[in-house]
Amino acid sequence: MTRAHAAIGQTPYATQITVGPRQLVADEPEALGGKGAGFAPYDLLLSSLAACTAITLRMYADRKGWPLESLDIELSLTGAGEQRQIRRVLHPVGLSADQAARLADVAERTPVTLTLKSGIAITTSLA
Template identity: 65%
Template sequence: MAHGTATIGKDHYRTEITVGGHALVADEPAALGGGAVGPAPYDLLLASLGACTAITLRMYADRKEWPMESVEVGLHLSGQHPDRRIDRTLRITGLDAEQSARLADIAERTPVTLTLKGGLPIDTRLV
């Protein structure tokens, strides 16, 4: 399935990421000692959810041959563990209320949504 690597050297806290054959840079904001040269880790988490949501809704609308012009996925992470939450808003243009409601329902079952809601075991080992 998916595979990636993240490498950090002595730069505070610039991290080179390779995933899916693409290079990304992550960092922390200056207020946390980073150089703000890329999204912070939670920003990348929101980006993953937003991309999966938008892509899934586009696929569904295309399959149904609905005239969706665009979908904008707004995301906001708030709170601290165990009360942390993501609020997601959808702005859909080109569809009627019934079609938009169906897409909002579909958004609750995108692959990344289900992964985040269900949790995911992480096994760590030294190599």
């Protein structure tokens, strides 16, 4: 089971996030009232998708014995509400066109991709 803990005090909007033994800071940019001291929430969402994509595709290429030298992934979030969408661009180095196309196909089925595409139930309660 994956668990995270977030704590915010009175400093707008710096939030301490702990996941296991690791910590990071989330914040809003100054334009939105924060200090820009950490990643904004949507930055963290895109980071999760980027990491899952990179790791999954590296594992796939390794399992196939493909000569993937490197893989850069560009993500952008655009739109608002129901029109919001994520654009993902893969830049594999060292693969044939067919291998790169297969990686793009596999990217559509990474765990975080599938979670985002299908949605996920969220329940909220008070302690």
